[in-house]
Amino acid sequence: MKSRVHSAIMDDSVPRPIRSTFAWLVGASQILGLASVVLTGVWMGHYRGGFAWDGSAREFNLHPLCMVLGLVFLHGDAILVYRVFRNEAKKNVKLLHSIIHLLALIMSIIGFVAVFDFHREAKIPDMYSLHSWCGMATLVLFCIQWVMGLLFFLFPVASSWLRALYLPIHVFCGLLLLVMAIGSSLLGITEKLLFSIMPAYSLFTPEGVLANTLGILLVCFGTLLGYLITREEYRRPPNPEEESLSVHFKTLTEGGSPTTP
16 A cells, blocks of 8 residues: 555656655645644634634634635645655646645635734734735735746746746745745744733743744744755656756756757
């Protein structure tokens, strides 16, 4: 059974130790990501009173849950599909990549609406903290990244040479947004703890320890995904479409011009 799972992720041409390590690392990343989502739910559900959509603090509790689920876990998994489904048809992987990112975007928008709704009801100023600035920048760039991905790769309206030029930027921005999302989450965790339990935070209260553990899990999740995504041996094997993009990009960077528009 284990060998069949490994083969589904990587073809048999890849050395078995690499396939085995990759499968274990992917599994570990999913455990870390899901644990982060669960801990966020426990924190907001058990320690902060649960969830509602009524303008109260319980509506605010949807904000951290949706952001961790959307901009961190789902966003990270959307990037990872290009490594996990490395032997599937590229168009199918692109579609899955876009759908997961759409789900991440929907969750993130719900999270943002929840916090703004809570602030309005509680008459709390918006967008004054570093966390809110970083979070808004992440969401805006995420929206731009998703739209550009649709226009350049899923339903391409740009020419081949322009797509080739944008491809490395798109890949870099995907990783950058994951880092920004995790960084914003860490700022948000600290801000929430200081607002909620500041007098007792230094006493290692259970809520503070749980929230700190959540932050560590988020960092570990991002680190492991960064490793999986940047390792050369885990990249998708070349295919005609990717080779075409590479040729165009190489031609551009060497000062020539593409052979096709």
